[in-house]
Amino acid sequence: MLNALxxxxxPTRFLRDIWHKHPLLIRNAVPGFTGLLSPGEMQRxxxxxxxxxxxxxxxxxHWRLDHGPFIKHDFKRLGKxxxxxxxxxxxxxxxxADALLANFDFIPHARLDDLMVSYAVPGGSVGPHFDSYDVFxxxxxxxxxxxxxxxxxxxLLEDAPLKILRRFEVEDEWVLGxxxxxxxxxxxxxxxxxxxxxxxxxxxxxxxxTEEMAHGFLMHLQDTIVxxxxxxxPDLRRQSHPGEIGRxxxxxxxxxxxxxxxxxxxxxxxxxxxxxxxxxxxFFDAPGAPLSRAAFNxxxxxxxxxxxxxxxLLFAGKHFFINGEAFTPAxxxxxxxxxxxxxxxLAPARSTPPDVYALQGARPAGGLGxxxxxxxxxxxxxxxxxxxxxxxxxTP
Numbered sequence: 587m588l589n590a591l592x593x594x595x596x597p598t599r600f601l602r603d604i605w606h607k608h609p610l611l612i613r614n615a616v617p618g619f620t621g622l623l624s625p626g627e628m629q630r631x632x633x634x635x636x637x638x639x640x641x642x643x644x645x646x647x648h649w650r651l652d653h654g655p656f657i658k659h660d661f662k663r664l665g666k667x668x669x670x671x672x673x674x675x676x677x678x679x680x681x682x683a684d685a686l687l688a689n690f691d692f693i694p695h696a697r698l699d700d701l702m703v704s705y706a707v708p709g710g711s712v713g714p715h716f717d718s719y720d721v722f723x724x725x726x727x728x729x730x731x732x733x734x735x736x737x738x739x740x741x742l743l744e745d746a747p748l749k750i751l752r753r754f755e756v757e758d759e760w761v762l763g764x765x766x767x768x769x770x771x772x773x774x775x776x777x778x779x780x781x782x783x784x785x786x787x788x789x790x791x792x793x794x795x796t797e798e799m800a801h802g803f804l805m806h807l808q809d810t811i812v813x814x815x816x817x818x819x820p821d822l823r824r825q826s827h828p829g830e831i832g833r834x835x836x837x838x839x840x841x842x843x844x845x846x847x848x849x850x851x852x853x854x855x856x857x858x859x860x861x862x863x864x865x866x867x868x869f870f871d872a873p874g875a876p877l878s879r880a881a882f883n884x885x886x887x888x889x890x891x892x893x894x895x896x897x898x899l900l901f902a903g904k905h906f907f908i909n910g911e912a913f914t915p916a917x918x919x920x921x922x923x924x925x926x927x928x929x930x931x932l933a934p935a936r937s938t939p940p941d942v943y944a945l946q947g948a949r950p951a952g953g954l955g956x957x958x959x960x961x962x963x964x965x966x967x968x969x970x971x972x973x974x975x976x977x978x979x980x981t982p
Contacts, residue, residue, distance in 0.1 A: 591615050591767075597692035605693075606720060606771050609734055611760055615767035621726025621785050622682045625705050628785070631673050632656045638674040638867060642712050642748065649713060651747035670710040670780075676787075677701040677895050678868070683787075684895040688930070690722065690789055695927070696861040696900050699790040706730070706780035714754035714777035716740055719793035722769050725762040728784025732768055733759040735775040751775055762786075792861075799860075806856040813845055858907030862898040870896060870909075870975035877979070882969050885979050886960075891968055892931035897976045899927040909976060916963035923964070932960075 592600045593612035604610050623631075632639035632654045639654030645668050652660075661671075676683040683701050690698070699719070703726075704712075714733075723732070733756045743750040754777060761781060762768060770776055772793065778786065794802075817838065825832055877885060893899055899908045906913055906923055915923055926932050971977035 590617060591689055601692070604769065608771065609758075609774055610769040611762075612767045612769070614765050616724060616765045619724070619726065619765040621764075622676070622680055622686065622787070623703070625783065625785070628671060628673055628703060628705050629656070629658075629661055631676075631679065632671060633658075636867075636869070637679065640672045641669065642672065642710075643669045644713075645709065645711065647743060647746070649746050649748055649750065664707075667707055667709040668711075670704055670706040670712055672702060672704050672712075674702050675700040675865075675868075676703050679895075681895070684930075686787070687789065691928075693791060695898070696857075697791045699792045702788040702790065704786045704788065705784075706786075707783050708780055710780040711778060713743075713746075713748055713750035714775060715749055715751055716773050716775045717770070717790070718772050718795075720769070720771055720791045722767055722789040723762070723778070724767045724787040724789065725764055726785040726787055727764060729761050729763050729781040730778050730784050730786055731759060731761045731781055733777045733779075734768075734770065737775055740773070740775070802860050803853075803856050806859065807846065807848060807852070810852070810855075811846065811848075813842075815842070817842065854902050854905055855912055858900055858902055858905055859910050859912055862900045862907040863910035864896055864898060868896050870894065872973060872975045876973055879965075879969055882972060882979070883965055886932070886934065886965075886968070888934050889979065890932050890934040891926075891972070892978050893926065894976055894978055897971075899923070899930075901927050908971070913967075916961065918961040919964045919967070922960055 591612070593610060593615065595604070600610075631637050632641075633656055635655045637654065639656065641652040641654070641656060641660065643650045643652075643664070677687050677700055678684075683703075687698065687701055733754075735755050735757045737753075737755050737757075739751075739753055739755075741752045743752050754775060756777075760768070768776075819834070819838070876882075897909055899906070901907065901924060904914070904920070906915055906920075906927075922932060968977055972979065
């Protein structure tokens with residue numbers, strides 16, 4: 587599957603020669619792929635208040651952006667050209683979308699953002715723009731014309747509701763049909779226009795700014811650091827200017843804040859919490875009629891378990907993180923938890939299940955294999971996650 591997905595390149599070669607460096611057009615990257623849902627199903631998703639959606643209309647220098655949820659009338663009033671509907675985080679909603687993303691696990695899970703789907707009528711577009719992150723653009727139904735540019739002029743159109751480039755100089759262009767895919771590294775300008783009614787699936791990756799990371803780390807230190815002592819000046823002398831912040835006061839404050847230190851472990855814990863934290867609009871629903879612990883254990887023995895598509899489980903060495911929380915595994919848990927983090931599911935203890943990551947009939951090498959032995963402490967942990975909605979029981 588990966589050879590087709592990456593145009594005949596191995597993941598190692600793709601990461602070495604292409605990733606973050608050069609655009610890559612891949613014809614027939616996913617053979618037989620025509621999409622995961624219909625335009626009507628997409629519009630119904632856009633009507634839900636728990637789904638992030640946007641409607642973009644316009645062309646040239648005139649654009650309009652509306653945020654969902656939408657109602658049927660919103661779509662009926664639209665014309666037959668020049669509009670696009672976007673739905674974010676399709677992998678949180680459709681198991682097939684979650685399975686599609688699994689084919690990109692040659693990129694660390696910590697870098698993955700989500701799978702966005704775009705439906706556009708003829709002429710529909712979001713305008714010429716650039717992203718600050720890597721993206722794979724996989725074509726479903728219909729055809730979309732992509733133009734790209736490595737221009738350094740990234741000035742934006744003023745007063746537009748979208749980040750649209752003021753000028754766009756075409757260097758290459760292609761028409762993508764079902765199953766074709768275009769990879770773009772950060773800051774490569776691109777412009778996709780629907781040739782007919784079409785759907786494009788965008789696999790995007792997280793790229794926080796330095797400011798965002800620094801702010802998050804400072805907030806982490808604020809929540810975790812403990813500094814003893816209090817400001818004191820037993821040798822205080824009268825100042826000629828009461829309104830002045832004296833040198834002695836500044837020196838003492840400098841010594842106090844200089845006691846703020848952090849270690850590699852602090853950075854590891856911050857990174858794990860930060861990168862596993864779901865987006866603010868993500869919520870988990872506990873099962874309406876949860877299985878008892880005994881029934882849960884019996885079911886997982888036979889069928890295995892899977893992370894909720896919204897859950898993020900990551901690890902760094904011996905440190906584990908799930909949905910923004912850090913925890914230390916008990917003895918014997920780590921092997922199974924690493925498999926759950928890598929594959930996002932655990933095989934049943936008694937047998938090896940079909941490869942759930944197969945896409946369009948293809949099977950990546952290796953599969954899941956048999957699950958590592960599951961100690962009682964891990965069963966308790968998994969059941970707690972199941973009750974919180976972070977974990978799902980796998981189906982037969």
